[in-house]
Amino acid sequence: xxxxxxxxxxxxxxxxxxxxxxxxxxxxxxxxxxYKENYDHLLQSGLYEALVVQGLLIEHEEVSLEIAxxxxxxxxxxxxxxxxxxxxxxxxxxxxxxxxxxxxxIQKRAFAHGMTLKDASAYxxxxxxxxxVLIDTLSFETYPQNSPWVAYRQFCQHFLAPLALMAxxxxxxxxxxxxxxxxxxLDLADNLLxxxxxxRPYLFIHIHLHAKSQRHFANQKVAGNFKMKPASFLGLMxxxxxxxxxxxxxxxxxxxxxxxxxxxxxxxxxxxxKKDLVSSFLKQCKPKTVWDLGANTGEFSRLAIxxxxxxxxxxxxxxxxxxxxxxxxxxxxxQILPLFVDLTNPSSAIGWAHxxxxxxxxxxxxxxxxxxxxxxxxxxxxxxPFNLLANFFSKICKHLLIEFVPKSDSQIQRLLRxxxxxxxxxxxxxxxxxxxxxxxxxxxxxxxxxxRILYHMEKRLWL
Amino acid sequence: MFKQIGIxxxxxxxxxxxxxxxxxxxxxxxxxxxxxxxxVAFLFFAKSFFLKIKIYxxxxxGKKDDGSGKTN
Numbered sequence: 001x002x003x004x005x006x007x008x009x010x011x012x013x014x015x016x017x018x019x020x021x022x023x024x025x026x027x028x029x030x031x032x033x034x035y036k037e038n039y040d041h042l043l044q045s046g047l048y049e050a051l052v053v054q055g056l057l058i059e060h061e062e063v064s065l066e067i068a069x070x071x072x073x074x075x076x077x078x079x080x081x082x083x084x085x086x087x088x089x090x091x092x093x094x095x096x097x098x099x100x101x102x103x104x105x106i107q108k109r110a111f112a113h114g115m116t117l118k119d120a121s122a123y124x125x126x127x128x129x130x131x132x133v134l135i136d137t138l139s140f141e142t143y144p145q146n147s148p149w150v151a152y153r154q155f156c157q158h159f160l161a162p163l164a165l166m167a168x169x170x171x172x173x174x175x176x177x178x179x180x181x182x183x184x185x186l187d188l189a190d191n192l193l194x195x196x197x198x199x200r201p202y203l204f205i206h207i208h209l210h211a212k213s214q215r216h217f218a219n220q221k222v223a224g225n226f227k228m229k230p231a232s233f234l235g236l237m238x239x240x241x242x243x244x245x246x247x248x249x250x251x252x253x254x255x256x257x258x259x260x261x262x263x264x265x266x267x268x269x270x271x272x273x274k275k276d277l278v279s280s281f282l283k284q285c286k287p288k289t290v291w292d293l294g295a296n297t298g299e300f301s302r303l304a305i306x307x308x309x310x311x312x313x314x315x316x317x318x319x320x321x322x323x324x325x326x327x328x329x330x331x332x333x334x335q336i337l338p339l340f341v342d343l344t345n346p347s348s349a350i351g352w353a354h355x356x357x358x359x360x361x362x363x364x365x366x367x368x369x370x371x372x373x374x375x376x377x378x379x380x381x382x383x384x385p386f387n388l389l390a391n392f393f394s395k396i397c398k399h400l401l402i403e404f405v406p407k408s409d410s411q412i413q414r415l416l417r418x419x420x421x422x423x424x425x426x427x428x429x430x431x432x433x434x435x436x437x438x439x440x441x442x443x444x445x446x447x448x449x450x451x452r453i454l455y456h457m458e459k460r461l462w463l
Numbered sequence: 464m465f466k467q468i469g470i471x472x473x474x475x476x477x478x479x480x481x482x483x484x485x486x487x488x489x490x491x492x493x494x495x496x497x498x499x500x501x502x503v504a505f506l507f508f509a510k511s512f513f514l515k516i517k518i519y520x521x522x523x524x525g526k527k528d529d530g531s532g533k534t535n
Contacts, residue, residue, distance in 0.1 A: 214491030
Protein backbone atom coordinates (compact mmCIF):
# COMPACT_ATOMS: atom_id res chain seq x y z
CA UNK A 1 0.00 0.00 0.00
CA UNK A 2 1.49 3.28 -1.04
CA UNK A 3 1.73 6.02 1.58
CA UNK A 4 0.16 9.39 1.02
CA UNK A 5 2.69 12.04 -0.01
CA UNK A 6 4.96 9.60 -1.79
CA UNK A 7 4.73 9.69 -5.55
CA UNK A 8 6.18 7.21 -8.02
CA UNK A 9 7.83 8.99 -10.93
CA UNK A 10 5.53 8.32 -13.92
CA UNK A 11 8.57 7.68 -16.16
CA UNK A 12 9.83 4.92 -13.84
CA UNK A 13 7.68 1.91 -14.62
CA UNK A 14 9.62 -0.28 -17.04
CA UNK A 15 12.19 -1.84 -14.73
CA UNK A 16 10.89 -4.46 -12.24
CA UNK A 17 14.13 -4.05 -10.27
CA UNK A 18 13.05 -0.74 -8.76
CA UNK A 19 11.70 2.72 -9.35
CA UNK A 20 12.09 6.42 -8.62
CA UNK A 21 9.76 8.16 -6.21
CA UNK A 22 9.57 11.49 -4.46
CA UNK A 23 8.84 12.21 -0.85
CA UNK A 24 8.71 15.76 0.57
CA UNK A 25 10.18 17.02 -2.72
CA UNK A 26 13.23 14.75 -2.37
CA UNK A 27 13.93 12.14 -5.04
CA UNK A 28 14.58 8.54 -3.94
CA UNK A 29 15.24 5.29 -5.77
CA UNK A 30 13.83 2.05 -4.39
CA UNK A 31 15.79 -1.08 -5.21
CA UNK A 32 13.77 -4.27 -5.05
CA UNK A 33 14.95 -7.56 -3.62
CA UNK A 34 15.12 -9.12 -7.08
CA TYR A 35 18.03 -6.75 -7.87
CA LYS A 36 19.94 -7.55 -4.65
CA GLU A 37 22.76 -9.58 -6.24
CA ASN A 38 23.40 -7.04 -8.98
CA TYR A 39 23.37 -4.10 -6.58
CA ASP A 40 25.74 -5.86 -4.18
CA HIS A 41 28.04 -6.74 -7.08
CA LEU A 42 28.04 -3.10 -8.24
CA LEU A 43 29.22 -1.95 -4.83
CA GLN A 44 31.45 -4.83 -3.79
CA SER A 45 33.32 -5.07 -7.09
CA GLY A 46 34.44 -1.44 -6.73
CA LEU A 47 32.64 -0.46 -9.93
CA TYR A 48 30.32 2.03 -8.23
CA GLU A 49 33.22 3.82 -6.56
CA ALA A 50 35.32 3.84 -9.73
CA LEU A 51 32.49 5.34 -11.77
CA VAL A 52 31.54 7.93 -9.16
CA VAL A 53 35.16 9.05 -8.72
CA GLN A 54 35.42 9.56 -12.48
CA GLY A 55 32.16 11.49 -12.56
CA LEU A 56 30.48 8.91 -14.80
CA LEU A 57 27.73 7.72 -12.43
CA ILE A 58 25.53 9.73 -10.12
CA GLU A 59 26.46 9.31 -6.48
CA HIS A 60 23.92 8.27 -3.88
CA GLU A 61 23.55 7.56 -0.22
CA GLU A 62 21.64 4.64 1.24
CA VAL A 63 18.82 5.77 3.50
CA SER A 64 16.49 4.03 5.92
CA LEU A 65 14.26 1.29 4.54
CA GLU A 66 11.40 2.87 6.46
CA ILE A 67 10.97 5.32 3.62
CA ALA A 68 10.44 2.48 1.08
CA UNK A 69 7.20 2.43 -0.82
CA UNK A 70 6.61 -1.33 -1.05
CA UNK A 71 7.54 -4.52 0.79
CA UNK A 72 9.77 -5.64 -2.08
CA UNK A 73 12.40 -3.04 -1.14
CA UNK A 74 15.98 -4.16 -0.59
CA UNK A 75 17.49 -0.68 -0.40
CA UNK A 76 16.37 2.90 -0.72
CA UNK A 77 18.85 5.30 -2.27
CA UNK A 78 18.92 9.06 -2.18
CA UNK A 79 20.78 10.06 -5.34
CA UNK A 80 22.37 13.46 -5.77
CA UNK A 81 19.67 15.80 -7.10
CA UNK A 82 19.78 16.69 -10.79
CA UNK A 83 18.68 20.33 -10.89
CA UNK A 84 17.31 20.24 -14.42
CA UNK A 85 16.26 17.24 -16.50
CA UNK A 86 16.92 17.66 -20.22
CA UNK A 87 16.14 15.32 -23.09
CA UNK A 88 18.18 14.09 -26.08
CA UNK A 89 16.00 15.99 -28.54
CA UNK A 90 17.04 19.19 -26.76
CA UNK A 91 20.77 18.44 -27.03
CA UNK A 92 23.16 19.59 -29.69
CA UNK A 93 25.30 17.17 -31.69
CA UNK A 94 28.27 17.28 -29.31
CA UNK A 95 26.05 16.84 -26.27
CA UNK A 96 24.57 13.65 -27.73
CA UNK A 97 28.04 12.52 -28.83
CA UNK A 98 29.50 13.09 -25.35
CA UNK A 99 26.55 11.23 -23.83
CA UNK A 100 27.23 8.30 -26.22
CA UNK A 101 30.94 8.19 -25.38
CA UNK A 102 30.13 8.35 -21.66
CA UNK A 103 27.79 5.37 -22.04
CA UNK A 104 30.53 3.37 -23.78
CA UNK A 105 33.12 4.36 -21.20
CA ILE A 106 30.79 3.13 -18.45
CA GLN A 107 30.11 -0.09 -20.35
CA LYS A 108 33.84 -0.79 -20.68
CA ARG A 109 34.44 -0.13 -16.99
CA ALA A 110 31.48 -2.35 -16.13
CA PHE A 111 32.84 -5.17 -18.33
CA ALA A 112 36.19 -4.97 -16.54
CA HIS A 113 34.29 -5.50 -13.26
CA GLY A 114 32.24 -8.44 -14.52
CA MET A 115 29.14 -6.37 -15.18
CA THR A 116 27.36 -4.93 -18.19
CA LEU A 117 24.81 -2.22 -18.95
CA LYS A 118 21.46 -3.85 -19.50
CA ASP A 119 20.14 -0.74 -21.20
CA ALA A 120 21.75 2.15 -23.04
CA SER A 121 18.99 4.72 -23.12
CA ALA A 122 20.00 8.32 -23.84
CA TYR A 123 17.40 9.36 -21.25
CA UNK A 124 19.55 7.70 -18.56
CA UNK A 125 22.20 10.34 -19.17
CA UNK A 126 21.85 13.82 -17.73
CA UNK A 127 24.14 16.83 -17.71
CA UNK A 128 25.40 17.58 -14.24
CA UNK A 129 28.06 20.24 -13.63
CA UNK A 130 28.42 20.52 -17.39
CA UNK A 131 29.22 16.84 -17.91
CA UNK A 132 27.16 13.83 -18.98
CA VAL A 133 26.47 11.45 -16.10
CA LEU A 134 24.56 8.16 -15.89
CA ILE A 135 21.67 8.63 -13.48
CA ASP A 136 20.22 5.11 -13.55
CA THR A 137 21.97 3.03 -10.89
CA LEU A 138 19.78 0.05 -11.85
CA SER A 139 21.30 -0.16 -15.33
CA PHE A 140 23.98 -2.63 -14.30
CA GLU A 141 23.73 -6.40 -14.22
CA THR A 142 26.22 -9.18 -13.76
CA TYR A 143 27.64 -10.08 -17.17
CA PRO A 144 26.56 -13.54 -18.30
CA GLN A 145 29.83 -14.98 -19.63
CA ASN A 146 30.31 -14.95 -23.43
CA SER A 147 27.03 -13.18 -24.14
CA PRO A 148 26.45 -10.45 -26.72
CA TRP A 149 25.63 -6.95 -25.41
CA VAL A 150 21.97 -6.90 -24.49
CA ALA A 151 21.75 -3.10 -24.92
CA TYR A 152 23.47 -2.99 -28.32
CA ARG A 153 20.29 -2.29 -30.26
CA GLN A 154 19.25 0.47 -27.88
CA PHE A 155 22.67 2.08 -28.08
CA CYS A 156 22.53 2.14 -31.89
CA GLN A 157 18.98 3.53 -31.85
CA HIS A 158 19.49 6.16 -29.16
CA PHE A 159 22.97 7.36 -30.07
CA LEU A 160 24.64 6.07 -33.22
CA ALA A 161 21.74 6.42 -35.67
CA PRO A 162 20.75 10.01 -34.74
CA LEU A 163 24.40 11.11 -34.60
CA ALA A 164 25.10 9.52 -37.99
CA LEU A 165 22.10 11.27 -39.53
CA MET A 166 23.12 14.60 -38.00
CA ALA A 167 26.70 14.24 -39.20
CA UNK A 168 26.10 12.73 -42.64
CA UNK A 169 22.78 14.25 -43.65
CA UNK A 170 21.35 17.18 -41.69
CA UNK A 171 21.79 18.25 -38.06
CA UNK A 172 18.04 18.87 -37.72
CA UNK A 173 17.37 15.14 -38.05
CA UNK A 174 18.24 14.77 -34.36
CA UNK A 175 14.71 16.09 -33.82
CA UNK A 176 13.40 12.68 -34.91
CA UNK A 177 14.08 11.62 -31.32
CA UNK A 178 11.00 13.63 -30.36
CA UNK A 179 8.90 11.22 -32.39
CA UNK A 180 10.74 7.98 -31.67
CA UNK A 181 11.01 7.85 -27.89
CA UNK A 182 13.01 4.59 -27.93
CA UNK A 183 15.50 5.92 -30.43
CA UNK A 184 15.54 5.92 -34.21
CA UNK A 185 14.39 2.67 -35.83
CA LEU A 186 17.45 1.35 -37.64
CA ASP A 187 15.56 0.59 -40.84
CA LEU A 188 14.64 4.28 -40.98
CA ALA A 189 18.24 5.35 -40.40
CA ASP A 190 19.29 2.83 -43.07
CA ASN A 191 16.89 4.49 -45.52
CA LEU A 192 17.69 8.09 -44.65
CA LEU A 193 21.48 7.92 -44.55
CA UNK A 194 23.22 8.89 -47.80
CA UNK A 195 24.69 6.10 -49.92
CA UNK A 196 28.19 7.35 -49.11
CA UNK A 197 27.72 6.28 -45.48
CA UNK A 198 28.21 2.63 -46.47
CA UNK A 199 31.89 3.28 -47.15
CA ARG A 200 32.34 4.00 -43.46
CA PRO A 201 32.93 0.46 -42.16
CA TYR A 202 31.50 1.03 -38.70
CA LEU A 203 28.35 2.72 -39.95
CA PHE A 204 28.00 -0.04 -42.53
CA ILE A 205 28.13 -2.68 -39.78
CA HIS A 206 26.24 -1.05 -36.94
CA ILE A 207 23.48 0.62 -38.93
CA HIS A 208 23.10 -0.75 -42.44
CA LEU A 209 23.98 -4.39 -41.79
CA HIS A 210 22.35 -4.25 -38.36
CA ALA A 211 19.06 -3.03 -39.88
CA LYS A 212 19.20 -5.79 -42.50
CA SER A 213 19.91 -8.36 -39.81
CA GLN A 214 16.86 -7.16 -37.87
CA ARG A 215 14.68 -7.61 -40.93
CA HIS A 216 16.20 -10.96 -41.85
CA PHE A 217 15.86 -12.56 -38.43
CA ALA A 218 12.63 -10.82 -37.43
CA ASN A 219 10.38 -13.74 -38.23
CA GLN A 220 12.87 -16.56 -37.96
CA LYS A 221 13.35 -19.03 -35.17
CA VAL A 222 17.02 -19.04 -34.26
CA ALA A 223 18.26 -22.30 -32.78
CA GLY A 224 21.55 -22.81 -30.97
CA ASN A 225 23.46 -21.19 -28.19
CA PHE A 226 25.49 -18.39 -29.74
CA LYS A 227 28.52 -17.16 -27.85
CA MET A 228 30.63 -14.06 -28.02
CA LYS A 229 34.16 -14.23 -26.68
CA PRO A 230 35.52 -11.43 -24.47
CA ALA A 231 37.82 -10.24 -27.29
CA SER A 232 34.82 -9.88 -29.57
CA PHE A 233 32.88 -8.07 -26.85
CA LEU A 234 35.73 -5.60 -26.39
CA GLY A 235 36.04 -5.33 -30.17
CA LEU A 236 32.34 -4.46 -30.37
CA MET A 237 32.77 -1.68 -27.79
CA UNK A 238 35.86 -0.40 -29.57
CA UNK A 239 34.14 -0.38 -32.96
CA UNK A 240 31.16 1.53 -31.52
CA UNK A 241 33.52 4.03 -29.97
CA UNK A 242 35.35 4.44 -33.29
CA UNK A 243 32.01 4.85 -35.07
CA UNK A 244 30.96 7.63 -32.67
CA UNK A 245 34.38 9.32 -32.68
CA UNK A 246 34.40 9.25 -36.47
CA UNK A 247 31.24 11.34 -36.65
CA UNK A 248 31.99 15.03 -36.86
CA UNK A 249 29.60 17.86 -37.32
CA UNK A 250 31.18 20.73 -39.13
CA UNK A 251 29.81 23.86 -37.56
CA UNK A 252 27.91 25.68 -40.27
CA UNK A 253 27.42 29.40 -40.50
CA UNK A 254 23.90 30.13 -39.51
CA UNK A 255 21.85 33.29 -39.51
CA UNK A 256 22.39 33.59 -35.78
CA UNK A 257 25.89 32.33 -35.10
CA UNK A 258 27.58 35.69 -35.86
CA UNK A 259 24.64 37.74 -34.62
CA UNK A 260 26.53 39.60 -31.92
CA UNK A 261 29.46 40.34 -34.18
CA UNK A 262 27.71 41.56 -37.28
CA UNK A 263 23.97 41.66 -37.10
CA UNK A 264 22.89 43.73 -34.12
CA UNK A 265 21.96 47.35 -34.31
CA UNK A 266 23.69 48.19 -31.03
CA UNK A 267 26.67 50.45 -30.82
CA UNK A 268 29.51 48.98 -28.71
CA UNK A 269 28.49 51.39 -25.93
CA UNK A 270 24.83 50.42 -26.27
CA UNK A 271 25.65 46.71 -26.09
CA UNK A 272 27.84 47.24 -23.02
CA UNK A 273 25.07 49.30 -21.42
CA LYS A 274 22.59 46.49 -22.04
CA LYS A 275 24.98 44.02 -20.39
CA ASP A 276 25.44 46.36 -17.41
CA LEU A 277 21.67 46.72 -17.02
CA VAL A 278 21.13 42.96 -17.18
CA SER A 279 23.87 42.42 -14.60
CA SER A 280 22.40 45.00 -12.26
CA PHE A 281 18.88 43.48 -12.52
CA LEU A 282 20.38 40.03 -11.87
CA LYS A 283 22.21 41.39 -8.81
CA GLN A 284 18.97 42.88 -7.46
CA CYS A 285 16.93 39.73 -7.98
CA LYS A 286 19.60 37.09 -7.13
CA PRO A 287 17.85 34.22 -8.97
CA LYS A 288 19.00 30.66 -8.30
CA THR A 289 17.74 29.45 -11.68
CA VAL A 290 17.65 31.43 -14.90
CA TRP A 291 16.23 30.45 -18.27
CA ASP A 292 17.80 32.54 -21.00
CA LEU A 293 15.37 32.26 -23.92
CA GLY A 294 16.82 32.95 -27.36
CA ALA A 295 20.24 32.82 -25.73
CA ASN A 296 22.19 32.62 -28.99
CA THR A 297 25.71 31.51 -27.98
CA GLY A 298 25.16 32.39 -24.33
CA GLU A 299 26.57 35.93 -24.03
CA PHE A 300 23.96 36.97 -21.46
CA SER A 301 23.72 33.51 -19.87
CA ARG A 302 27.30 34.06 -18.75
CA LEU A 303 26.23 37.18 -16.88
CA ALA A 304 23.70 35.04 -15.03
CA ILE A 305 26.28 32.44 -13.98
CA UNK A 306 28.50 35.23 -12.69
CA UNK A 307 25.69 35.93 -10.23
CA UNK A 308 25.67 32.25 -9.24
CA UNK A 309 22.52 31.17 -11.09
CA UNK A 310 22.15 27.77 -12.72
CA UNK A 311 21.35 28.90 -16.24
CA UNK A 312 19.55 27.01 -18.97
CA UNK A 313 20.60 28.64 -22.20
CA UNK A 314 17.85 27.95 -24.72
CA UNK A 315 18.02 28.66 -28.44
CA UNK A 316 16.29 27.45 -31.59
CA UNK A 317 19.44 27.53 -33.70
CA UNK A 318 21.35 24.26 -33.42
CA UNK A 319 24.63 25.89 -34.45
CA UNK A 320 24.27 28.36 -31.57
CA UNK A 321 23.50 25.59 -29.08
CA UNK A 322 26.49 23.60 -30.38
CA UNK A 323 28.83 26.62 -30.15
CA UNK A 324 27.54 27.43 -26.67
CA UNK A 325 28.12 23.84 -25.48
CA UNK A 326 31.62 23.72 -26.97
CA UNK A 327 32.43 26.98 -25.15
CA UNK A 328 31.09 25.57 -21.87
CA UNK A 329 33.21 22.45 -22.36
CA UNK A 330 36.37 24.40 -23.20
CA UNK A 331 35.96 26.79 -20.28
CA UNK A 332 34.78 24.09 -17.86
CA UNK A 333 31.62 26.08 -17.10
CA UNK A 334 29.46 24.00 -14.79
CA GLN A 335 26.52 26.34 -14.35
CA ILE A 336 25.32 26.63 -17.96
CA LEU A 337 23.30 24.04 -19.81
CA PRO A 338 22.77 24.98 -23.48
CA LEU A 339 19.64 23.40 -24.93
CA PHE A 340 17.58 23.53 -28.10
CA VAL A 341 14.02 24.84 -28.04
CA ASP A 342 11.72 26.21 -30.67
CA LEU A 343 9.47 28.43 -28.57
CA THR A 344 6.76 28.34 -31.23
CA ASN A 345 6.62 24.58 -30.63
CA PRO A 346 8.41 23.84 -27.35
CA SER A 347 9.16 20.37 -25.99
CA SER A 348 5.86 18.80 -25.06
CA ALA A 349 4.92 16.05 -22.60
CA ILE A 350 5.52 12.76 -24.42
CA GLY A 351 5.71 9.04 -23.79
CA TRP A 352 3.26 6.78 -22.02
CA ALA A 353 0.15 8.72 -20.90
CA HIS A 354 2.02 11.95 -21.72
CA UNK A 355 3.94 11.48 -18.50
CA UNK A 356 7.32 9.99 -19.33
CA UNK A 357 9.03 13.13 -20.58
CA UNK A 358 7.92 16.47 -19.23
CA UNK A 359 7.01 19.54 -21.21
CA UNK A 360 9.00 22.74 -20.98
CA UNK A 361 6.42 24.35 -18.69
CA UNK A 362 6.32 21.33 -16.34
CA UNK A 363 10.06 21.69 -15.74
CA UNK A 364 9.69 25.27 -14.55
CA UNK A 365 9.22 27.79 -13.21
CA UNK A 366 12.64 29.39 -13.26
CA UNK A 367 13.38 32.13 -10.76
CA UNK A 368 14.05 34.43 -13.68
CA UNK A 369 13.56 34.35 -17.44
CA UNK A 370 15.68 36.49 -19.74
CA UNK A 371 13.89 37.48 -22.93
CA UNK A 372 16.42 39.71 -24.63
CA UNK A 373 15.98 40.63 -28.28
CA UNK A 374 13.41 37.87 -28.55
CA UNK A 375 9.91 39.27 -28.13
CA UNK A 376 9.61 40.78 -31.61
CA UNK A 377 10.47 37.44 -33.22
CA UNK A 378 7.54 35.83 -31.43
CA UNK A 379 5.06 38.68 -31.87
CA UNK A 380 5.94 39.83 -35.39
CA UNK A 381 7.34 36.65 -37.03
CA UNK A 382 4.96 34.24 -35.32
CA UNK A 383 1.93 36.52 -34.73
CA UNK A 384 1.75 35.80 -30.98
CA PRO A 385 -0.25 38.60 -29.31
CA PHE A 386 1.19 40.29 -26.19
CA ASN A 387 -1.40 38.75 -23.87
CA LEU A 388 -0.55 35.19 -24.95
CA LEU A 389 3.15 35.91 -24.62
CA ALA A 390 2.68 37.36 -21.13
CA ASN A 391 0.51 34.39 -20.17
CA PHE A 392 3.21 31.93 -21.32
CA PHE A 393 5.99 33.78 -19.50
CA SER A 394 3.89 33.86 -16.32
CA LYS A 395 3.85 30.04 -16.40
CA ILE A 396 7.60 29.62 -16.68
CA CYS A 397 9.08 32.26 -14.36
CA LYS A 398 8.74 34.30 -11.20
CA HIS A 399 10.77 37.25 -12.47
CA LEU A 400 11.04 38.41 -16.06
CA LEU A 401 13.73 40.51 -17.68
CA ILE A 402 12.30 41.46 -21.04
CA GLU A 403 13.54 43.76 -23.77
CA PHE A 404 10.87 45.76 -25.56
CA VAL A 405 11.78 46.49 -29.17
CA PRO A 406 9.65 49.28 -30.71
CA LYS A 407 8.27 48.96 -34.19
CA SER A 408 10.54 51.71 -35.47
CA ASP A 409 13.59 49.55 -34.61
CA SER A 410 15.56 48.57 -37.71
CA GLN A 411 15.30 44.84 -36.90
CA ILE A 412 11.48 45.00 -36.85
CA GLN A 413 11.50 47.02 -40.04
CA ARG A 414 13.53 44.18 -41.55
CA LEU A 415 10.92 41.65 -40.41
CA LEU A 416 8.15 43.79 -41.91
CA ARG A 417 9.94 44.39 -45.20
CA UNK A 418 8.19 41.54 -47.01
CA UNK A 419 4.89 41.44 -45.20
CA UNK A 420 1.90 43.57 -44.39
CA UNK A 421 2.00 45.35 -41.03
CA UNK A 422 -1.00 43.87 -39.27
CA UNK A 423 0.41 44.58 -35.82
CA UNK A 424 -1.52 47.69 -34.91
CA UNK A 425 -1.51 46.79 -31.20
CA UNK A 426 2.29 46.51 -31.14
CA UNK A 427 2.93 49.60 -29.00
CA UNK A 428 4.82 50.25 -25.79
CA UNK A 429 1.59 51.25 -24.02
CA UNK A 430 -0.19 48.07 -25.08
CA UNK A 431 2.85 45.95 -24.15
CA UNK A 432 2.86 47.42 -20.62
CA UNK A 433 -0.93 47.01 -20.31
CA UNK A 434 -1.02 43.34 -21.43
CA UNK A 435 2.06 42.30 -19.47
CA UNK A 436 0.69 44.28 -16.51
CA UNK A 437 -2.16 41.76 -16.21
CA UNK A 438 0.34 39.05 -15.36
CA UNK A 439 3.37 40.93 -14.03
CA UNK A 440 4.14 43.89 -11.83
CA UNK A 441 6.67 46.17 -13.47
CA UNK A 442 9.44 46.70 -10.93
CA UNK A 443 11.82 48.75 -13.02
CA UNK A 444 12.56 49.73 -16.58
CA UNK A 445 15.48 51.41 -18.30
CA UNK A 446 16.13 52.53 -21.88
CA UNK A 447 19.22 51.03 -23.53
CA UNK A 448 21.76 53.61 -24.66
CA UNK A 449 22.07 54.39 -28.37
CA UNK A 450 18.91 52.43 -29.18
CA UNK A 451 15.14 52.74 -29.00
CA ARG A 452 14.87 49.59 -26.89
CA ILE A 453 13.75 49.39 -23.25
CA LEU A 454 14.63 46.77 -20.66
CA TYR A 455 11.90 45.84 -18.14
CA HIS A 456 12.26 43.96 -14.88
CA MET A 457 8.90 42.43 -13.95
CA GLU A 458 7.66 40.21 -11.14
CA LYS A 459 4.84 37.73 -11.55
CA ARG A 460 1.66 38.84 -9.81
CA LEU A 461 0.99 36.98 -6.57
CA TRP A 462 -2.53 35.80 -7.36
CA LEU A 463 -1.46 33.94 -10.50
CA MET B 464 34.31 -17.54 -40.99
CA PHE B 465 32.97 -18.55 -44.45
CA LYS B 466 29.60 -19.18 -42.88
CA GLN B 467 29.52 -15.66 -41.47
CA ILE B 468 30.53 -14.10 -44.80
CA GLY B 469 27.75 -16.14 -46.39
CA ILE B 470 25.20 -14.77 -43.90
CA UNK B 471 26.35 -11.21 -44.60
CA UNK B 472 25.86 -11.76 -48.35
CA UNK B 473 22.37 -13.16 -47.68
CA UNK B 474 21.59 -10.09 -45.55
CA UNK B 475 22.76 -7.72 -48.25
CA UNK B 476 20.97 -9.25 -51.20
CA UNK B 477 18.09 -10.84 -49.34
CA UNK B 478 14.47 -9.81 -49.62
CA UNK B 479 13.87 -6.64 -47.62
CA UNK B 480 10.60 -6.66 -45.76
CA UNK B 481 9.40 -3.69 -43.73
CA UNK B 482 9.64 -4.05 -39.94
CA UNK B 483 6.15 -4.80 -38.62
CA UNK B 484 5.08 -4.37 -35.02
CA UNK B 485 4.90 -8.08 -34.18
CA UNK B 486 8.31 -8.84 -35.57
CA UNK B 487 11.10 -9.26 -33.10
CA UNK B 488 13.94 -6.83 -33.80
CA UNK B 489 15.96 -8.11 -30.84
CA UNK B 490 16.97 -11.37 -32.53
CA UNK B 491 18.57 -9.53 -35.45
CA UNK B 492 20.46 -7.24 -33.07
CA UNK B 493 21.68 -10.30 -31.17
CA UNK B 494 22.65 -12.21 -34.32
CA UNK B 495 24.54 -9.35 -35.96
CA UNK B 496 26.84 -9.21 -32.94
CA UNK B 497 27.58 -12.91 -33.32
CA UNK B 498 28.10 -12.55 -37.07
CA UNK B 499 30.56 -9.66 -36.79
CA UNK B 500 32.25 -11.00 -33.63
CA UNK B 501 35.37 -12.27 -35.41
CA UNK B 502 35.71 -9.17 -37.54
CA VAL B 503 35.52 -6.67 -34.65
CA ALA B 504 37.86 -8.81 -32.52
CA PHE B 505 40.39 -8.84 -35.38
CA LEU B 506 40.13 -5.04 -35.80
CA PHE B 507 40.49 -4.56 -32.06
CA PHE B 508 43.66 -6.66 -31.92
CA ALA B 509 45.08 -5.03 -35.03
CA LYS B 510 44.44 -1.55 -33.59
CA SER B 511 45.95 -2.49 -30.24
CA PHE B 512 48.97 -4.00 -32.02
CA PHE B 513 49.63 -0.91 -34.13
CA LEU B 514 49.10 1.34 -31.14
CA LYS B 515 51.78 -0.59 -29.24
CA ILE B 516 54.16 -0.29 -32.19
CA LYS B 517 53.44 3.43 -32.38
CA ILE B 518 54.14 3.90 -28.67
CA TYR B 519 57.34 1.83 -28.95
CA UNK B 520 58.42 3.77 -32.05
CA UNK B 521 57.80 7.12 -30.38
CA UNK B 522 59.69 6.05 -27.30
CA UNK B 523 62.58 4.69 -29.36
CA UNK B 524 62.93 7.92 -31.34
CA GLY B 525 62.22 10.09 -28.34
CA LYS B 526 58.99 11.58 -29.70
CA LYS B 527 56.31 12.67 -27.30
CA ASP B 528 53.00 10.87 -27.44
CA ASP B 529 50.62 13.20 -29.30
CA GLY B 530 47.74 11.88 -27.27
CA SER B 531 45.79 10.88 -30.35
CA GLY B 532 46.16 7.18 -29.77
CA LYS B 533 43.09 5.68 -28.19
CA THR B 534 43.78 3.24 -25.42
CA ASN B 535 41.41 1.01 -23.60
